[in-house]
Amino acid sequence: GAVVSQHPSWVICKSGTSVKIECRSLDFQATTMFWYRQFPKQSLMLMATSNEGSKATYEQGVEKDKFLINHASLTLSTLTVTSAHPEDSSFYICSADVPGVNTEAFFGQGTRLTVV
Amino acid sequence: DAKTTQPTSMDCAEGRAANLPCNHSTISGNEYVYWYRQIHSQGPQYIIHGLKNNETNEMASLIITEDRKSSTLILPHATLRDTAVYYCIVRVVAAGNKLTFGGGTRVLVKP
Numbered sequence: 168g169a170v171v172s173q174h175p176s177w178v179i180c181k182s183g184t185s186v187k188i189e190c191r192s193l194d195f196q197a198t199t200m201f202w203y204r205q206f207p208k209q210s211l212m213l214m215a216t217s218n219e220g221s222k223a224t225y226e227q228g229v230e231k232d233k234f235l236i237n238h239a240s241l242t243l244s245t246l247t248v249t250s251a252h253p254e255d256s257s258f259y260i261c262s263a264d265v266p267g268v269n270t271e272a273f274f275g276q277g278t279r280l281t282v283v
Numbered sequence: 284d285a286k287t288t289q290p291t292s293m294d295c296a297e298g299r300a301a302n303l304p305c306n307h308s309t310i311s312g313n314e315y316v317y318w319y320r321q322i323h324s325q326g327p328q329y330i331i332h333g334l335k336n337n338e339t340n341e342m343a344s345l346i347i348t349e350d351r352k353s354s355t356l357i358l359p360h361a362t363l364r365d366t367a368v369y370y371c372i373v374r375v376v377a378a379g380n381k382l383t384f385g386g387g388t389r390v391l392v393k394p
Binding site: 171173199201203210211212213216258260262264271272273274275276277279 | 317321324325326327328329332370380381382383384385386387
């Protein structure tokens with residue numbers, strides 16, 4: 168199947184700093200990617216839809232100025248957590264659809280962010 | 284997107300079939316039923332999807348009722364590596380193909 172790769176797999180940062188997470192589609196072009204956040208023992212919550220060449224669409228309650236999304240190419244979307252705080256510590260996951268109708272979405276392996 | 288209802292958890296015996304139910308009584312005609320699973324601390328893994336016909340692949344079988352209000356994922360011979368959270372999702376074609384995750388079923392395969 169198609170491969171979606173996230174980097175880094177885990178990161179620890181100090182409170183107040185910014186962290187960038189990359190999501191790459193390795194063997195296909197993705198015009199749309201999705202970013203999710205998952206707290207311990209909870210389900211995945213969609214944060215935003217990342218569209219290549221245009222602004223991301225954020226879900227209700229997600230601060231667009233705090234979670235900056237850039238989708239500058241058909242194979243790369245980035246999520247930057249700005250001025251991170253301990254409550255931003257979470258598991259961040261991206262996904263992308265292989266172009267087509269009702270194909271399955273492929274997910275990255277996730278990034279564990281710990282803010283200390 | 285239509286909501287789905289799944290049991291919170293279930294145990295099954297290694298080597299036996301695991302039948303995971305899902306209710307989606309408000310599903311609309313153009314929504315597909317998708318199943319994903321998430322093994323601890325990993326990204327979700329696609330299992331199978333279908334519209335109204337039963338589907339089978341190398342991982343599992345998907346049985347959808349005739350009225351499409353419920354479905355069952357069948358893992359034919361559960362192994363310890365099948366221990367995971369299984370998510371049943373119905374997907375709107377027009378909404379940018381986004382997936383909305385519910386609570387899922389935490390499946391524990393026991394020796």
